[in-house]
Amino acid sequence: TSLALFFRARRQRLATHDHFKPRPIELRSDEVLSGVTGLIGNTPLIRINSLSDALGVEILGKAEFLNPGGSVKDRVALRMIDDAETVGLLHPHTGSRIFEGTVGSTGISIATIARARLGYDVTIIMPDDVAEEKVKALHALGADVERVRPTSIVDKKQNPYQNVARQRAIDFGKHSSFDKPHVLQAPPSTIVSTTGDGEKPEDLIYKPRGFFADQFENRSNHDAHYDGTGPEIWRQTSGSVNAFVSGAGTGGTVAGTGMFLKSMNEDILVVISDPEGSGLYNKVKYGVMFDYKESEGTKRRHQVDTVVEGIGINRLTDNISLALPIIDDAFRITDAEAVAMSRYLVQNDGLFLGSSSACNLFACIKLARKMGWQKGQTIVTILCDSGNRHYSKVRDFACVNDEYLKKAGIPVNPGLVTELL
Numbered sequence: 001t002s003l004a005l006f007f008r009a010r011r012q013r014l015a016t017h018d019h020f021k022p023r024p025i026e027l028r029s030d031e032v033l034s035g036v037t038g039l040i041g042n043t044p045l046i047r048i049n050s051l052s053d054a055l056g057v058e059i060l061g062k063a064e065f066l067n068p069g070g071s072v073k074d075r076v077a078l079r080m081i082d083d084a085e086t087v088g089l090l091h092p093h094t095g096s097r098i099f100e101g102t103v104g105s106t107g108i109s110i111a112t113i114a115r116a117r118l119g120y121d122v123t124i125i126m127p128d129d130v131a132e133e134k135v136k137a138l139h140a141l142g143a144d145v146e147r148v149r150p151t152s153i154v155d156k157k158q159n160p161y162q163n164v165a166r167q168r169a170i171d172f173g174k175h176s177s178f179d180k181p182h183v184l185q186a187p188p189s190t191i192v193s194t195t196g197d198g199e200k201p202e203d204l205i206y207k208p209r210g211f212f213a214d215q216f217e218n219r220s221n222h223d224a225h226y227d228g229t230g231p232e233i234w235r236q237t238s239g240s241v242n243a244f245v246s247g248a249g250t251g252g253t254v255a256g257t258g259m260f261l262k263s264m265n266e267d268i269l270v271v272i273s274d275p276e277g278s279g280l281y282n283k284v285k286y287g288v289m290f291d292y293k294e295s296e297g298t299k300r301r302h303q304v305d306t307v308v309e310g311i312g313i314n315r316l317t318d319n320i321s322l323a324l325p326i327i328d329d330a331f332r333i334t335d336a337e338a339v340a341m342s343r344y345l346v347q348n349d350g351l352f353l354g355s356s357s358a359c360n361l362f363a364c365i366k367l368a369r370k371m372g373w374q375k376g377q378t379i380v381t382i383l384c385d386s387g388n389r390h391y392s393k394v395r396d397f398a399c400v401n402d403e404y405l406k407k408a409g410i411p412v413n414p415g416l417v418t419e420l421l
């Protein structure tokens, strides 16, 4: 028949092709990941070649920018939602809504996971001066965005955007209709928490709930790193780590990862990279948290996180408090140093990273120099997000925007990096 002729011709055609020979391939059963959340975590650890070669010390970065939501915050968002489901604060398909205040990364992570789980709506409260692409990404993911007056992440008061998010979650709980419950999931056997007055556990199951994720105070943040980032680093280095360097925004990364590594080997140093204007450096060094810039009476108070975004804080969050007992040292990284490192990494490693990663890597070289470390020592840090995240806005774009830096009086000096190498 014509079909048989077709197959014979095809066989003859393939047989003449050099590559038509089966090769032995090792088969693995763990290669298909479950949806987008399967992509979260297990990030590669990369050697920063330029810095490691120059210093002799191995400088390794955890490539968190490869998470599907683009940052380290995917781990935290996933854990916060998982834990909230476990204790009965969130149930899929009940019309519940997740609220969070964030400068962006955590919001994008929450919105991604909420979509993957089908059934949570998301409201993100963010300052109205953050990069426009973050807002666009949130809208694309189906989240509602409410913009509020911008404040510095290092503000001494509670972050207003966190307060607004908390209030919105409370209001949502009050105003949602409980008449028509949509319950598709059996109630968990252990419901340990309520947010309302006099709620009986069974009420929790049927209500569309407003859940305030509260990354600053939520222990799930710490736990994501204690159970994920820390063990991964230990495995990837075969336990051969001398120091872990991290900035702190909420403090979750340094608290969870640092505590895990210390629990495996208490000689591992846990070190903070603290941007200008943040109070953590003083807290670690002198036990007092104060904004040194204010005390110096400078006018740069509001430029504090103009260059370095996402890390630095002037109040003790729950996650920072967990971290404090294990922090061994801190380095203050200036805006100019963060800019110099950011540019150095693009030029020498082809790595276009966000400013907090640059800050972390600068602290790595300061630590290596201070300790007099040489060959055989290893410092691990976090590459939190990519520079792509920060394109559209002058403030975010600062590391590569000469005009902005000039206006802000921040010198561009590659020597800041090279003289330490």
Ligand code: PMP
Residues within 6 Å of the ligand: 071, 105, 106, 247, 248, 249, 250, 251, 252, 253, 254, 309, 310, 311, 354, 356, 357, 384, 385
């Ligand atoms: N880098 C970036 C870009 C961030 O958004 C954050 C979180 N605010 C951090 C670093 C700091 O991580 P953590 O909140 O765990 O301290």
